[in-house]
Amino acid sequence: MKCKTAFPLIISIFLLAGCWGAQNIDHLFYVGVIGVDYKDNQFIVYVSLTSFTGLAKVESGGAKEKSGIAVGKAKGETFNIATDNLYSSIQRMVSWAHVKSIVFTKRALKKGVLEDVLDVLDRYHEIRNTIWVYATDEPLTKLFFGAAPILHTSPYYSLLASPEESFQQSSLIRPIRLNRFVADIHEASKTAQLPYLNITTRIWKEDNKKKPMLNLKGLCFINNDELQKCFDRSQLLGIRWLEKEISRTTIYIKKGNKVIASVPVLHPKTKISYQHNGNIPVFNIDISISGNVIELREKLTEKQLIHLAQKTVEEEIRNLYKLGLKYDIDTLNLSETLYRQNPEDWKKFSKNGKIPLTDENLKKINVKISIDTSGKEKLR
Numbered sequence: 001m002k003c004k005t006a007f008p009l010i011i012s013i014f015l016l017a018g019c020w021g022a023q024n025i026d027h028l029f030y031v032g033v034i035g036v037d038y039k040d041n042q043f044i045v046y047v048s049l050t051s052f053t054g055l056a057k058v059e060s061g062g063a064k065e066k067s068g069i070a071v072g073k074a075k076g077e078t079f080n081i082a083t084d085n086l087y088s089s090i091q092r093m094v095s096w097a098h099v100k101s102i103v104f105t106k107r108a109l110k111k112g113v114l115e116d117v118l119d120v121l122d123r124y125h126e127i128r129n130t131i132w133v134y135a136t137d138e139p140l141t142k143l144f145f146g147a148a149p150i151l152h153t154s155p156y157y158s159l160l161a162s163p164e165e166s167f168q169q170s171s172l173i174r175p176i177r178l179n180r181f182v183a184d185i186h187e188a189s190k191t192a193q194l195p196y197l198n199i200t201t202r203i204w205k206e207d208n209k210k211k212p213m214l215n216l217k218g219l220c221f222i223n224n225d226e227l228q229k230c231f232d233r234s235q236l237l238g239i240r241w242l243e244k245e246i247s248r249t250t251i252y253i254k255k256g257n258k259v260i261a262s263v264p265v266l267h268p269k270t271k272i273s274y275q276h277n278g279n280i281p282v283f284n285i286d287i288s289i290s291g292n293v294i295e296l297r298e299k300l301t302e303k304q305l306i307h308l309a310q311k312t313v314e315e316e317i318r319n320l321y322k323l324g325l326k327y328d329i330d331t332l333n334l335s336e337t338l339y340r341q342n343p344e345d346w347k348k349f350s351k352n353g354k355i356p357l358t359d360e361n362l363k364k365i366n367v368k369i370s371i372d373t374s375g376k377e378k379l380r
Contacts, residue, residue, distance in 0.1 A: 029090060030098045033160050035140035036117055038108040042075045043116070045082040048144040050098060050155060069155060071144045079117045096124065100161035101132035102178070103143065103197065109135060109220065109227035118182055129179040132163060135220040135230065136197045146199040146212040159197070159214040166216075171246040172233060173216055185225055188353045189339035189346060191330045192222040193239075196230045221329045224353060228329050238320030241270055241287055241313060242332055251291065253308045260298045263309055263371070265291035272337045274345075277360075281349055283334050284364040287313060292373045302371055310367040321362050330354050334361060 032050030036043065049070040072090065076082030087094065102121070108114065121127050136143055149158050159166065163175040173195050176184075184192035200215040219239065220230040240249050246268055253261040269288045274281055293305065300308070317332070324331030335354040339346040349355045 028095045029092045030095050032098065032100055032155060033144060034099060034102040035105075035144065036079065036102065036108045036113075037105045037140060038110070038113045042077065043079045043082040043108075043113070044073065044075050045079065045086070046140040046144065047072045047083075047086060048155070050100075069145055069148060071141050073141070080120050083120075096126040097128075099127050099131050100156070101134060103134045103136055103140065103160070104194075105140065106135065106137055106220070106227055106230065109194075109222060111225040114185075114225050121178065122182070129182075130177045132160065133176055133178050133181045133194060134160070134197050135194045135227075137230070138198050142199060142212075143197065143214070146214055150204060150206050150211055150213070159216065163195075163216075168247040171243070171249045172240050173219055173236070174243050174245055185222060187336065189350070190336045191228070191333055191354070194220045194222060196220050221331065223329070229327050231323065235323055236320060238316035238318070239331070241268060241285075241317055242272075244270075250294075251289075251309050251312055253305070253312055255298070255308075258297075260296070261293065261300065261305060261308070262295035263291040263305070264294055265289045272332075272334070274338050274341045276345075277363075280358075280360055281334075281338055281345060281355060282363050283332075283337060283361060284366070285317065285362075286366045287368065289313070289367065289369045290372050291369065293371060306369050306371065309369050313367045313369075314365045317365055318362070325357060325359070330357060332362070 030050045031047045033048040035046035035048075037046070038044065049072070072086050074082050074085035076085050102117075104114070104117075108117070122129075138146075148155050155161060167173075167175055174193075175195055176193070181192060181194065184190050195216060196218045198215050198217040199212050201210045201212050203215075204211040204213050216233065218230055218232040219236055221228045240246050248264060248266055249268075251263045251265060252259050253263065271286045273284050273286070275284070276282070289309075291309070296305075320331050323329075330336075334357065335346070335350065338349065338355060346355070355361075
């Protein structure tokens, strides 16, 4: 009987032995955001450490506590060497398992540099493929210290760490995860799009002082692992009609320079079709939209409102296309459309992975709009 009693006890001791090397979570430093710059043939890596102390108190019903932000910086011949150079001064074990995003400066968005970083991220087991990816032209230290949201909220809820809720409420520039970004830049026919961040001090105040805040400034276009150009969001209004994941966006209808109506729309549906026109590929775009009138500053019939909304959407897309032509950028990803619909024709027309585009390639833009409700005031 004594042997039978002792045997389970001995087994349990061996099972517990696996926990002896475990680290207490409060003895670790957690990297929340990685920044990558490149200058003078050196990788410059920044890391922002995340504190979960204030976050735990808030989520357990406690009072908000101001979250501290610590930023480290190191250089190296490669991305991996630069990150390793952080360890000598950090004084605690570092966990990379809670990285939420990585930010590239424009200087780092070049062939070789981008490939090096993505290769390390793919090989290192702690960093997940679902982190968010951004570009910026701001000094990375300034960007990280500006990442703390208002009302002493944890950086865990900032645009760098949690952009989806903001995008669902007001959709224009879709945030992108690392796995999707890698797939896009490795697709020979595609021009990748990377959200572009800056810091603004013009919009918010906290405790009657200007509050620096992260701002989604625009988009950067990348082809063949090289940055082509970045544009402000005001130049990119047509991009929302090409996205499949748009939740809610608003059409601002103008007469001249004056906004006369606002029509929020939900989940627009877009289809790009391809056909031959002599010796060039031709594309038509069909868009189906349903919306609600939330603001009407002039009396319009429903027919007039729909006509103006259709015209606005078409102009936004054509303006985006012309912007791409000016800088030799496939802003509508028509090359990818051709590749998906007819790979043989794509091989025939493409040069260096994309088809040469002119005014003749984009033909019809058909916009179908229905007004579901106009609120208390009925349209005629």
